[in-house]
Amino acid sequence: MxxxxxxxxxxxxxxxxxxxxxxxxxxxxxxxxxxxxxxxxxxxxxxxxxxxxxxxxxxxxxxxxxxxxxxxxxxxxxxxxxxxxxxxxxxxxxxxxxxxxxxxxxxxxxxxxxxxxxxxxxxxxxxxxxxxxxxxxxPLAGVTAYRALFSKCGLQAGEKVLVTGVGGGVALLALQFAVAAGAEVWVTSGSEEKLERAKALGAAGGINYRQPNWGKELKAQVGGFDVSIDGAGGEGFVQLVKLAKPGGRIGLYGGTTGMLGQLNPAEIFWKQLSIFGSTMGTSQDFAQMAAFVQEHQVRxxxxxxxxxxxxxxxxxxxxxxxxxxxxxxxxxx
Incomplete structure (x- = not known):
């Protein structure tokens, strides 16, 4: 062979x-x-x-x-x-x-x-x-996105979700899964073309993380997020904490941009935030992911x-x- x-x-x-x-x-x-x-x-x-x-x-x-x-x-x-x-x-x-x-x-x-x-x-x-x-x-992208969104962050219909770095496999499936689950999904990217393509997949909007003060601008537009799904880490993670609603959840599945930056502990504990590390998933996560894809006809x-x-x-x-x-x-x- x-x-x-x-x-x-x-x-x-x-x-x-x-x-x-x-x-x-x-x-x-x-x-x-x-x-x-x-x-x-x-x-x-x-x-x-x-x-x-x-x-x-x-x-x-x-x-x-x-x-x-x-x-x-x-x-x-x-x-x-x-x-x-x-x-x-x-x-x-x-x-x-x-x-x-x-x-x-x-x-x-x-x-x-x-x-x-x-x-x-x-x-x-x-x-x-x-x-x-x-x-x-x-397989890997799907189970990673599914576990971060549902098994870890407990996403519910009607919640506001931020998915960072749209264009990668996990981020795109997180967008598609969250839209299928009835969430309002926003995305970030360094490419205007990718932001527009994400909207065609159901994203409510997006912002270019290369522009100054992108976090403040997004907060002004949306107000805050119940769930954020991130595969980058780095300084951008600080913005996810600032953008989180009280009681918000952040699912972190990767660290392509390095250490998490200058986090303010008070913003985490005062807002009662939950930060979940997540990678890949159990056999049950996989089976549930495959069933979700079949049920919602996700491509x-x-x-x-x-x-x-x-x-x-x-x-x-x-x-x-x-x-x-x-x-x-x-x-x-």
């Missing part, structure tokens, strides 16, 4: 031939139709991820068709179109992942290949309204599709940060 191999740190992604995976009891072989990129893949390429196990076949997000079953797997999975939950070993505490928590695509070979093996327990029916490329855009935004053999070019495109939506590799017909 074809696979995208990463030989080591700072090496390019290369197309190679590898044998098909051998199944153990409880596992299935999925013929991958599409796989999506995550920034996790670039961090692994640069040796900045906590797991370092090379050579590796990466790819956490995949959708495809079940082609073979290991011992003990229900026969009705064979031939079904599926979405893969890429995480295993969360542990017994739904509040936090265990030390054994793993993500598909290191140490286990991932979805950047013609075939991938996974536990049958990690299979979910592909939402019927989605193409494979759209379904592949869901993940796909920015562009590369053929499997152009994985290295796709990574560099993602690293440039100009995309609006997920970057997907087309693997099979």
């Amino acid at each position: 074809r696979a995208i191999n990463l030989e080591g740190i700072n090496k390019p992604f290369e197309l190679v031939e590898k044998p098909q995976p051998v199944l153990a009891a409880g596992e299935v072989l999925v013929q991958v139709k599409a796989a999506a990129l995550n920034h996790r893949d670039v961090w692994i390429q640069y040796g900045k991820y906590f797991t370092k196990d090379y050579p590796a076949v990466l790819g956490s997000d995949g959708a495809g068709v079940v082609k073979a079953l290991g011992e003990g797997v229900a026969a009705d999975w064979l031939g079904r179109e599926v979405l893969i939950d890429p995480t295993t070993d969360w542990g017994d505490n739904p509040q936090v992942q265990s030390r054994d928590f793993k993500v598909l695509g290191m140490p286990q070979d991932g979805a950047f290949a013609d075939y991938v093996k996974v536990n049958a327990a990690n299979l979910h029916p592909k939402p019927e309204h989605l193409r494979f490329e759209e379904a592949a855009a869901l 993940p935004v796909v920015d562009c599709i590369f053929p499997l053999e152009q994985a290295e070019q796709a990574m560099r495109y993602m690293e440039a940060g100009k995309q609006f939506g997920k970057i997907v590799l087309k693997v099979g017909e």
Whole structure:
């Protein structure tokens, strides 16, 4: 089978031939139709991820068709179109992942290949309204957005939500999920074009975080937010605290701009704010996310599709940060 191999740190992604995976009891072989990129893949390429196990076949997000079953797997999975939950070993505490928590695509070979093996327990029916490329855009971004919004921040219909850095996969799905749940959603971006595209997806409005005093201007327009979803951190996080309504909740799933800046503790405790750290999610979060997507007919935004053999070019495109939506590799017909 074809696979995208990463030989080591700072090496390019290369197309190679590898044998098909051998199944153990409880596992299935999925013929991958599409796989999506995550920034996790670039961090692994640069040796900045906590797991370092090379050579590796990466790819956490995949959708495809079940082609073979290991011992003990229900026969009705064979031939079904599926979405893969890429995480295993969360542990017994739904509040936090265990030390054994793993993500598909290191140490286990991932979805950047013609075939991938996974536990049958990690299979979910592909939402019927989605193409494979759209379904592949869901797993990590979808469960991260869903957990931050609902499992952690407890979003309710009618609340005001701020999603920062719209254009990335998690932020876009957080926007789409919140709109589908009946919230009034506002967004931030450094691009006027992305702000306009977010409005087309249902955002009530947005603001460019590159302009001076963007937080004050947004507060003047909106008044404040019940929930904010952020993947950046940095100095901008200070503005989220200022923009939070009394009793507000902030879900933080990333830190691309670094340390959280000069926070004023009084603004947090006097307004009784809740700040939740959140990353990925439990198997229950994933199942609920997939059901939500099916119920509300959510379509993940796909920015562009590369053929499997152009994985290295796709990574560099993602690293440039100009995309609006997920970057997907087309693997099979």
